Amino acid sequence: MLSVHDLTVSIGPETAPLDIVAGVSFDIAKGEILGLVGESGCGKSMTSLAVMGLLPQPGPRVRAGRVLLEGSDVTQLQPWQRVEAGHGRMAMIFQEPMTSLNPVRRIGDQIAEAVKVHDGTSGAAALLRARELLELVRMPDPAMQLSAYPHQLSGGQRQRVMIAIALACRPQVLIADEPTTALDVTIQVQILGLLRELCNRLDMAILFITHDMGVIAQLADRVAVMYAGRIVETAPVEALFDRPRHHYTRGLMDCMPSRNSGARRLPTISGQPPAPGTVGAGCVFASRCAGVREPCRVASPPRTGVANGHEVLCAFPLNGGVAS
Amino acid sequence: MWSYVLKRAGTTAVTLLAASVIIFAFIHVVPGDPIYVLLGDTATPDQIDALRHQFGLDRPIIVQYLTWVGHVLEGDLGRSIFFQAPVLSVIADGAETSALLATMTMIWVTIIGVPIGMIAAVRHGTWLDQGLSGGAMLMASIPTFWVGLYLILIFAAWLGWFPSSGYPSIFEGGGAANLRYLVLPSLALAAPNAALILRLTRASMLDVAREDYVRTARAKGIRPWQVVRRHILRNALLAVVSAFGFTFAALLSEAVVTETVFALPGIGRLVVQSILRRDYPVIQGVILVIVVVYLLVNLIVDLSYRLLDPRVELQ
Amino acid sequence: MRHDGAILWLKPFVARPIALAGLGILLATVLAAAFAHWLAPYDPYAIDPMIRLTPPNAAHWFGTDQFGRDTLSRVIQSARMALLIGSGVVVFALATGVPIGVLSALFPRLGHVLMRMVDVLMAFPALLLALGLIVILGPSVANAILAIGVGYMTTTTRIVYGLTLRLRAETYVEASRSMGAGTLWLIGKHILPNLVSPLLVQASFVFAFAQLGAASLDFLGLGAPPEIPSWGNMLAESRTFITRAPWLLFFPGMMIVATAFSLNLVGDALRDRLDPRFRQVFGEKG
Numbered sequence: 001m002l003s004v005h006d007l008t009v010s011i012g013p014e015t016a017p018l019d020i021v022a023g024v025s026f027d028i029a030k031g032e033i034l035g036l037v038g039e040s041g042c043g044k045s046m047t048s049l050a051v052m053g054l055l056p057q058p059g060p061r062v063r064a065g066r067v068l069l070e071g072s073d074v075t076q077l078q079p080w081q082r083v084e085a086g087h088g089r090m091a092m093i094f095q096e097p098m099t100s101l102n103p104v105r106r107i108g109d110q111i112a113e114a115v116k117v118h119d120g121t122s123g124a125a126a127l128l129r130a131r132e133l134l135e136l137v138r139m140p141d142p143a144m145q146l147s148a149y150p151h152q153l154s155g156g157q158r159q160r161v162m163i164a165i166a167l168a169c170r171p172q173v174l175i176a177d178e179p180t181t182a183l184d185v186t187i188q189v190q191i192l193g194l195l196r197e198l199c200n201r202l203d204m205a206i207l208f209i210t211h212d213m214g215v216i217a218q219l220a221d222r223v224a225v226m227y228a229g230r231i232v233e234t235a236p237v238e239a240l241f242d243r244p245r246h247h248y249t250r251g252l253m254d255c256m257p258s259r260n261s262g263a264r265r266l267p268t269i270s271g272q273p274p275a276p277g278t279v280g281a282g283c284v285f286a287s288r289c290a291g292v293r294e295p296c297r298v299a300s301p302p303r304t305g306v307a308n309g310h311e312v313l314c315a316f317p318l319n320g321g322v323a324s
Numbered sequence: 325m326w327s328y329v330l331k332r333a334g335t336t337a338v339t340l341l342a343a344s345v346i347i348f349a350f351i352h353v354v355p356g357d358p359i360y361v362l363l364g365d366t367a368t369p370d371q372i373d374a375l376r377h378q379f380g381l382d383r384p385i386i387v388q389y390l391t392w393v394g395h396v397l398e399g400d401l402g403r404s405i406f407f408q409a410p411v412l413s414v415i416a417d418g419a420e421t422s423a424l425l426a427t428m429t430m431i432w433v434t435i436i437g438v439p440i441g442m443i444a445a446v447r448h449g450t451w452l453d454q455g456l457s458g459g460a461m462l463m464a465s466i467p468t469f470w471v472g473l474y475l476i477l478i479f480a481a482w483l484g485w486f487p488s489s490g491y492p493s494i495f496e497g498g499g500a501a502n503l504r505y506l507v508l509p510s511l512a513l514a515a516p517n518a519a520l521i522l523r524l525t526r527a528s529m530l531d532v533a534r535e536d537y538v539r540t541a542r543a544k545g546i547r548p549w550q551v552v553r554r555h556i557l558r559n560a561l562l563a564v565v566s567a568f569g570f571t572f573a574a575l576l577s578e579a580v581v582t583e584t585v586f587a588l589p590g591i592g593r594l595v596v597q598s599i600l601r602r603d604y605p606v607i608q609g610v611i612l613v614i615v616v617v618y619l620l621v622n623l624i625v626d627l628s629y630r631l632l633d634p635r636v637e638l639q
Numbered sequence: 640m641r642h643d644g645a646i647l648w649l650k651p652f653v654a655r656p657i658a659l660a661g662l663g664i665l666l667a668t669v670l671a672a673a674f675a676h677w678l679a680p681y682d683p684y685a686i687d688p689m690i691r692l693t694p695p696n697a698a699h700w701f702g703t704d705q706f707g708r709d710t711l712s713r714v715i716q717s718a719r720m721a722l723l724i725g726s727g728v729v730v731f732a733l734a735t736g737v738p739i740g741v742l743s744a745l746f747p748r749l750g751h752v753l754m755r756m757v758d759v760l761m762a763f764p765a766l767l768l769a770l771g772l773i774v775i776l777g778p779s780v781a782n783a784i785l786a787i788g789v790g791y792m793t794t795t796t797r798i799v800y801g802l803t804l805r806l807r808a809e810t811y812v813e814a815s816r817s818m819g820a821g822t823l824w825l826i827g828k829h830i831l832p833n834l835v836s837p838l839l840v841q842a843s844f845v846f847a848f849a850q851l852g853a854a855s856l857d858f859l860g861l862g863a864p865p866e867i868p869s870w871g872n873m874l875a876e877s878r879t880f881i882t883r884a885p886w887l888l889f890f891p892g893m894m895i896v897a898t899a900f901s902l903n904l905v906g907d908a909l910r911d912r913l914d915p916r917f918r919q920v921f922g923e924k925g
Contacts, residue, residue: 083545092543099536114544342759353775465899467854470892481882577766581855599774615762
């Protein structure tokens with residue numbers, strides 16, 4: 001459904017670009033949730049904004065790569081340009097439901113505005129559809145909420161409104177950029193459940209971005225782990241959690257609190273991710289890697305398939321379960 | 325909402341009360357005893373004492389203040405020494421000119437400042453934007469009276485399109501056509517204020533354009549100019565509305581100079597003339613009236629701003 | 640260290656040629672004021688009835704006024720008054736606004752009273768407040784500085800108050816408070832050093848608007864005494880000759896505009912290099 005090839009996003013001058021996203025590739029099928037996980041600053045949000053055509057201007061730009069939506073090339077197209085070209089069925093929800101809705105316009109108007117773009121209906125018909133969408137996202141008392149302002153809703157309700165706006169275009173692909181990070185844990189569980197349900201019911205492909213391995217374990221079908229602008233490991237969710245092959249993925253999992261970890265101090269990955277532009281030859285993770293060997297500092301590691309649908313960007317991948 | 329209105333009106337009343345003390349004190353610290361001004365050099369001590377008693381100047385200062393406040397509330401602002409008439413009626417004579425001048429200026433400020441500021445914001449970072457913002461800063465750096473003098477030279481003396489000075493009331497013959505007397509003065513007065521509103525409109529539109537909800541709007545697939553119209557503009561103008569009170573204050577001040585340049589019979593020129601004539605009761609009265617108008621305008625602007633912003637309901 | 644500081648301050652100007660031009664005009668004004676005696680081609684006070692109201696020519700580049708005085712020489716001489724009034728107002732606004740603002744922020748009870756008083760003063764439009772003070776004090780150069788300065792004392796106090804509140808809330812200030820730091824030490828070590836950059840911005844804007852305020856007072860005959868050459872006084876004197884000798888008003892007016900514009904440009908460039916935390920304390924108005 002969504003296919004991203006070798007996407008590269010750069011900042012800085014044309015002659016000496018700094019790549020903040022370097023050659024990212026992934027595919028998402030219908031009814032599938034791909035979790036894109038990584039630390040803040042690893043380029044996961046930039047990837048999603050680049051795919052959506054919402055990179056802030058002036059600022060970062062897509063320097064190379066292609067984005068295919070159901071086979072059609074939509075690289076570099078902004079949402080309105082996609083709508084004009086007839087490929088408008090990709091939507092996005094964001095991290096901050098507090099600030100992502102216009103504070104001075106009613107909820108109904110804000111949803112109807114999206115309906116109008118995609119269905120061409122307006123007025124009462126659009127509002128009716130807006131109400132249906134609110135029902136679809138399980139908003140309590142949807143008819144009443146149409147005339148509410150964003151500040152009158154709770155954080156979870158606002159995120160439901162954001163999802164309703166996204167669903168207005170009957171999306172084939174939904175990008176969710178940390179949609180639950182700003183919410184309370186109980187609300188978070190509800191929203192995740194809703195996304196799973198909608199994914200199955202509407203047969204959407206979802207790209208779910210988060211820094212939280214716990215959320216990934218709960219929601220995703222497949223996982224792509226991102227580090228310093230690169231995807232370092234891709235695998236089905238069970239395979240990744242059972243047998244992480246990249247040292248970075250392993251590190252992320254060791255940082256997760258678990259029921260039996262008790263009062264023990266959680267381990268951390270020492271060091272800092274490299275700043276863009278400071279990456280030289282060799283593996284980007286070499287400076288923090290527990291299993292680093294001499295070749296890692298000299299040559300870029302190859303992308304290797306270690307099992308069915310399981311790829312890792314490492315010259316010396318972990319041998320499944322055996323700590324290095 | 326109503327509790328906010330009451331609270332805001334309360335603050336205004338307290339500020340006005342404190343300001344009234346300063347305005348009252350004004351007449352007591354100006355050089356020269358007002359009694360001498362009234363009676364001249366030839367007064368005998370008995371006459372002075374009698375008049376002092378008549379004006380209540382021999383009573384404690386608190387009593388004098390309260391008496392003055394009582395009179396003010398009844399609309400009695402004292403008597404003009406020069407005109408030998410009630411201060412309030414002297415001020416009322418200039419009110420028409422000043423009110424029309426202020427209104428016309430605010431219209432120019434709005435129709436020039438807001439749209440050009442919008443254009444600069446939409447073309448942010450281009451040469452057009454830099455030219456417009458730079459030009460606005462230049463306009464804000466020009467003394468209004470200097471602009472006024474050259475407007476007189478060009479459009480009154482050379483081209484003869486507009487009268488150069490004075491203003492006959494629209495109610496005493498001439499009708500609305502007399503408004504042409506106010507075109508040049510209002511333009512001169514509008515220049516720096518329009519420049520400030522232009523820069524403010526531009527800045528607040530750029531601020532709003534960075535908001536998350538604008539990104540949401542773009543994600544919906546709305547065309548760029550629709551995003552500007554429906555999401556950026558309205559929210560940005562909310563901030564501009566709140567600046568109109570401030571602009572109005574600047575305008576009240578600068579009108580003093582502009583009315584002098586164009587010899588307009590408004591309360592601004594009245595202040596200047598009264599200062600030169602040492603007609604202290606009139607100066608005091610005008611300051612009081614302008615402070616009251618200024619505080620009221622700010623109150624109204626503030627409340628209408630709240631009315632336009634739905635978020636206030638819960639606060 | 641000092642050297643690095645100077646380079647940092649010049650940075651915003653190098654990137655913006657127009658701001659550099661503003662800095663240049665300011666420097667030229669300062670030089671004109673300092674070397675007025677050498678630069679002026681004629682005695683600015685010398686009267687010559689034979690050459691009244693002559694248009695600009697080779698001998699008198701800016702023409703002559705109604706007394707036959709050389710306009711160029713008077714324009715140069717007037718730079719002194721412009722700088723005196725501008726720096727006087729800035730010094731007054733900072734010397735009053737900084738202590739009031741800092742103390743108000745550090746001692747909330749005192750601050751509540753003082754800031755309410757500032758609010759009350761702000762209920763008087765600036766020029767009206769200046770006129771009222773001139774009536775009480777009488778017209779003179781010192782009183783013009785005071786009268787204009789009071790209006791900017793209030794805005795400066797507000798800005799300093801807002802900045803100090805922010806600084807006070809910063810964790811390192813909290814930390815040093817909790818370790819028993821004295822108030823004076825806190826002010827000297829953490830507050831004042833951080834106020835330097837924003838106050839330089841404020842000083843530029845105050846200097847700029849003081850030029851316009853002084854010109855207005857001079858024009859109304861309530862500023863510097865008429866025998867002292869100032870750009871405002873030159874405009875006031877030659878006002879009646881506007882149709883006969885338009886150039887008389889052009890040059891002094893241009894000098895006011897050039898000075899105020901340059902200061903606004905400099906203030907704008909400095910504001911853009913301010914810490915973003917502080918930038919929002921300055922509205923567009925300055």
